[in-house]
Amino acid sequence: MQLEELEDFLWRKYSLKFQPIIGGNKKIFTLQAPGNTNFFAFLSRFVRQSDNYPRSSLEHILTLDINCGDFANTIRDLPGFCDPFRVTGEQWIGLWLDQVDGLEVKKALDYAYKLAVNQDQLNVNDQYLVLPVQENASIKYKSQKIPPRKNIKIQEQKVDPIIKKMRESYDYSLFPAQGRAKNFYNQAKIAADYEDNYEDFYPFKRYFPTYHDMTLAQLRTYFTWRNKVRKGTFEKTSSSYVYVYIYELLNGIGGKDKLDSFKKLLLLQKNYVEKYDPEIDQYLLTWLQDYAIFNNLDLKIVKNVFTNVLAQDKFLMMLKNPAKVDAQEFNEALISKTKYRSHSPLGEKFADLLSSVWQKLLATPLEGKDFYQFYIAHKNQVRRPLFDKAVVYHQEPAVKRYELNSEHKFELLGMYATEVSLVAQERYLAIIKDIIHEVDRLSRKFYKKGRALKPNNLYTPILNVIKKAIIEFHEQELEAAKPKIEINFGNLSQIRQEASITRESLLTDQEKEFDAQDLNEPALNNIENKENAKVSDFDNEAIADSFDLSEDESHFLLALIKNENWHSYLDKKHLMPSILADSINEKLFDEIGDSVIEFEADQPKIIDDYQEDLEKMFLKGK
Structure with missing residues (x-):
């Protein structure tokens, strides 16, 4: 019913106009019957942004509260009627003016007016004649000529027996x-x-x-x-x-x-x-879903009406368990959903990195907050009526429980369903987009690839987790890139024997004679003592225990650290510096993350960047 029609009705029949509840108020208006100081109706005006029109459009919503006495309980559940908006009490009903037929509004107001005139007594069947106030009346009576009555023959429609039976069954x-x-x-x-x-x-x-x-x-x-x-x-x-x-x-x-x-x-x-009529679909789609649930229809047959619901469930479950899907699929889903437009210079590696970062966020408490529940989605349980706003007769559901997936279930009782599902947080897509951006920005900076991106205002604890996750991802890359060497220890004795034969064949007569000398000879002992004295401030045994270095490797490494002579030791044992250097580099890689010995002009030396680190690691008292 339109407001103009309502105002015209009130004036013509009762000489009443809506009056502001307080002078100048343009939102709440009242109706008051003659002889009764109490209001019997309230008109409320709401202004809201319309969902169906451009942003500049405003929509006026009108509600009406009416005092219908004991009759209120009878009409409260009629379509368009509801509990009152502005007042409380069982004698009051409310209605949306644009959702109720004008005749029903007039009947309700007529009942309320008669009740108010009779001081809230029940003798509302009496008729009252109200004359308009002529001095303020906008509508004045004018005499009208009554035309002569004509004999009009009304042809009655023939009623089919089925329609007649149907109408009489009410x-x-x-x-x-x-x-x-x-x-x-x-x-x-x-x-x-x-x-x-x-x-x-x-x-x-x-x-x-x-x-x-x-x-x-x-x-x-x-x-x-x-x-x-x-x-x-x-x-x-x-x-x-x-x-x-x-x-x-x-x-x-x-x-x-x-x-x-x-x-x-x-x-x-x-x-x-x-x-x-596309507007019907907003109701029909929900009713189709309720119908499938209520009647326990096979999900494989009816899944098309749950397309959007299932797609959202799948996305939220993927965000909860990213390890269960391919990293590339995870990356594409997030990029598509958030419409993130930048392209990472890391290429396909970015998908693995993003998945790794996301798993790190899920596993890390953020100042006592669970990342997924607080920022992405939470488990929600709500009880709602089935077939809401549809005229459906109460029956018992075909099943007590209906499941769409592991995270979305319905418990049915009568015409109500308790729905348990994952519900996304209000700004979860914005949070995901910010995270993708920061992973993109920080990975460019870390790997020194692509143009620099500007940081956003992402929550600092989340940002710290992203930084740490990128570093750990890179460490895993390095570990995976290491060559895997397999040694068959069953052949070790044979290898030693063959190496001994080869060494023996390479010795000169003088070297063989030198080897044959008594190792306890004072001259040799003096030479060895001098060599040992040069590295007396190293604990070779401790080094070997810590990093699995052999005695020869420890001696060679420590001599290079102190820039001391290592030639005589290696010559005496017929060892090759390149082989020792490769073995040391491999054993210290986990600790340093790089080779520590390089060759310049075929001579081994400690890489300058790691000299200080090695001194702290191996020199006593440092």
Whole structure:
């Protein structure tokens, strides 16, 4: 009902106008009956941004609170009526002015006015004549000539027995809250197979429409349209007729079985709703989902109506368990969902890095907050009515439990469902996009690739985890790049024997004679003591234990660190410096992360960058 129509009705019938509750107030208006100081109605005006229009458009929402006395409990559950908005009390009802038929609003106000005039007494059947105040009246009486009465012959329409039976079956003893759906269900069963071929068209507009709201002409219009739809012809008609057809199928009327009714709803969605009336789909899609759940239809058959729900569930579950999906798939999903436009110079490596960083975030508490639950999604449980805003008669569900997946389940009880699911946090996509950006930015900086990116305002604890995860990812890369050497210790004795034979064949006669001398000879002992004295401040045994260095490797390394002579020691033992250097570099790689010995002009030396580190590691007292 429009506000102008309501104001005209109040003035013409009661000489009443809405008055602001306080002078100058433009949001709340009141109605007061003559002789009664109490208000019997409140009109409230809300201004909100319209969801259906550009941002510059504003939408005015009007609500009406009416004092209907004991009659309030009878009409509160009618379509469009609800609990009051501004006041409390069982005698008050509320309604959305644009959702209730004008005749019903007038009846409710008429009842409330008579109740107020009688000082809230129940003798509301008395009639009152109210004369407009002429001095303020905008509408003045003018005499009108009454035309002579003509004899008009009214041709009565012939009522089909089925329609007659259906209309007579309406049970007025049922309360509106429960009786409306039950009466509709009973009438739908009577007219389930009825067909009509009515040539005229009568429009029909009603919130929560039923057969009981239709005139005979409207009933015939509807059944003619339904007959065509059942035969595959979808013609444009009033939306209220379409809703009645939907209600029939939701109640299991018009289909061979539950699945057949579901398929007929899908046909209507495809051939009528999408083509002629897309606004219906916002309700129909939810009702289709509820119908599948309520009747325990196979998810493989009905999964198309859950496409968006299942896709969101899959995405949130992937964010919860990224290790269960391929890193490239994980990366593409996040980039696509957040519409992140930059391309990492790391190429395919970036996908592995992003997945690794995300797993690190999941495993790291952020100042007592669980990253996934606080920033991404949380487990939610809500109890909601099934077939909300549809006229569906109360029945028992076909199953007590329905599962879409491991994270999305429904517990059914009567016409209600307790839904347990993952619900995304409000800004989770913005958080994910910021994380991708920072992983991209910091990895460019760490690997020195690509142009630099500007940092964003990502939460510092999250940023610290990302930095640490990038370093650990690089360390894993280095570890994976190490050559894997397999040694067959079963052949070790044979290798030693062959090496000994080879060494013996390479010795000169003088060297053989020198080797044959007594190793306890004082001259030799003096030479060895001098060599040992040069490295007396190293603990060779400790070094060998710590890094698995042999005695020869320890001696060679420590001599290089102190820049002392190592030639005589290696010559005496016939050792090659290049072989010792390669072995030392490999054994210290885990600690240093790089080779520590290099060759310049075929001479080994400690790399300058690691000289100080090695001194701290191996020199006593340092």
